[in-house]
Amino acid sequence: MTATNHVLTGALIAASVHSPWIALPAAFASHFVLDIMPHFGRAGINLSSSFFKRLLYTDMVIAAVCLIGLFMLRPENGWILVTGGVLGASPDLMWYAKFVAANNNQQPPTPGFIRRFHSRIQWYEKPPGIIIEAIWCLAMLALLGQTLID
DSSP: OOHHHHHHHHHHHHHHOSOHHHHHHHHHHHHHHHHHSOBOOOTTOOTTSHHHHHHHHHHHHHHHHHHHHHHHHOTTTHHHHHHHHHHHHGGGGGGHHHHHHHHTTOOOOOOOHHHHHHHHTOOOBOTTHHHHHHHHHHHHHHHHHHHHHO
16 A cells, blocks of 8 residues: 555544554554555566656655644644554555665665565555555545544
């Protein structure tokens, strides 16, 4: 899933579950649930390609705009929305070392148990997955809007 969808889902969980002790771990766990779903991706994509970098940076900007927008809409509880959103996307930070290695023509680090697990659960990462991503994004925006208005 895109970082944007992870952020929106984590923020929705944080907005919906009234205990931060439950909401924040649930937002983090939601990352892995979303990655099990079919989503956008391209097999063997070059992490140092300009296509991948444009895609990555665009997604990061959209996710950041969503977080800023949520904080501005609900400043009284914006911290929990932002924290939920960040925790929802944070497991993808484990791919940073692989991205850096690819961009410096280095051998990627040996994946540990969590990274191997994270990679294996993403059984369907293909271009048609963008349809599911788009539907999920619209659903999260609608649910967040409804949750924040109530």
